[in-house]
Amino acid sequence: MKADLHLHTTASDGRLTPDDLVRQAGELGVEVIAITDHDSVEGVPAALEAAAAFPQLTVIPGVEINTDVPHGEVHVLGYFVDYTSAEFNRTLLELRNSRLDRGLKMVNKLSSMGIDVEWERVLELAGGGAMGRPHVAMAMVERGHVPSFRQAFIQYIGRNGPAYVQRKKLTPLEAVMVVVKAGGLPAIAHPANIDGLDTLAMQLKKAGLAGIEVYYNGYSGETVARLKKLATRYELVACGGSDFHGLDDTVGSGIGSLDLPRESVEQLVSLANKCGEATTWS
Numbered sequence: 001m002k003a004d005l006h007l008h009t010t011a012s013d014g015r016l017t018p019d020d021l022v023r024q025a026g027e028l029g030v031e032v033i034a035i036t037d038h039d040s041v042e043g044v045p046a047a048l049e050a051a052a053a054f055p056q057l058t059v060i061p062g063v064e065i066n067t068d069v070p071h072g073e074v075h076v077l078g079y080f081v082d083y084t085s086a087e088f089n090r091t092l093l094e095l096r097n098s099r100l101d102r103g104l105k106m107v108n109k110l111s112s113m114g115i116d117v118e119w120e121r122v123l124e125l126a127g128g129g130a131m132g133r134p135h136v137a138m139a140m141v142e143r144g145h146v147p148s149f150r151q152a153f154i155q156y157i158g159r160n161g162p163a164y165v166q167r168k169k170l171t172p173l174e175a176v177m178v179v180v181k182a183g184g185l186p187a188i189a190h191p192a193n194i195d196g197l198d199t200l201a202m203q204l205k206k207a208g209l210a211g212i213e214v215y216y217n218g219y220s221g222e223t224v225a226r227l228k229k230l231a232t233r234y235e236l237v238a239c240g241g242s243d244f245h246g247l248d249d250t251v252g253s254g255i256g257s258l259d260l261p262r263e264s265v266e267q268l269v270s271l272a273n274k275c276g277e278a279t280t281w282s
Helices: 018-027 044-053 086-112 119-126 133-142 149-157 172-181 197-207 221-233 262-274
Strands: 003-007 032-035 058-069 072-079 185-188 211-216 237-241
Touching: 003 018, 003 058, 003 072, 003 211, 003 237, 003 262, 018 032, 018 044, 044 058, 058 086, 058 172, 072 172, 072 211, 086 119, 086 133, 086 149, 086 172, 119 133, 133 149, 172 185, 172 197, 185 197, 185 237, 185 262, 197 221, 211 221, 211 262, 221 237, 237 262
Parallel strands: 003 032, 032 058, 185 211, 211 237
Antiparallel strands: 058 072, 072 185
């Protein structure tokens, strides 16, 4: 099935507007997509409206919430979330505000290192959406400080980089609970390198975890097989997506570029229908 359950727009750190992303997906013949911006559902309404021009295309309202664990991060995807929920949007707004504070501190750290990046330009690149480190990386590439996004993260703003700054984040358990409270189905994103993944999946399953991203950009057949076994063990939907940002070839892959089994999408929709949150998605 041509489907993609992990896509970013200008509502966070993607380069395409929700309208343009939907148009490209529709023109590529993709059947199902999920809009999963970081800490934001602000791109969902425009995406749903744009999808009316492509009868074969279904848009799932989603989100991606970054969370903290010792020595790393865990990203939690939420599918079929109630993007109109006031409480849900207040939580996401708090997370986005923490991104702004973190971004300014990173720019100041870079400045102290002799790397001049204008904060105003970072804000322009964010375009009013959820600001993230890719926007800082974009500004660094523009000014010629680094040749690529990847290098910006490796050398400066990655977790172990000299300009990295922590920000307020939820725990994985809190993020799962936020998604469930918003009527959504939580899934662990790009999990291959998460330490203690088996234990984490078991813990989150008790709180409502519904899926795990088995199919992902760059995953080997061995990795996919390992993650499929884990998904089966904990009765999780084997999800997948490109993590498309439209930035450069170091961040995600093309829209609908992964082979996602039809049964994965059908299982996700079936589970949403059972939960009473997706009666219009079958």
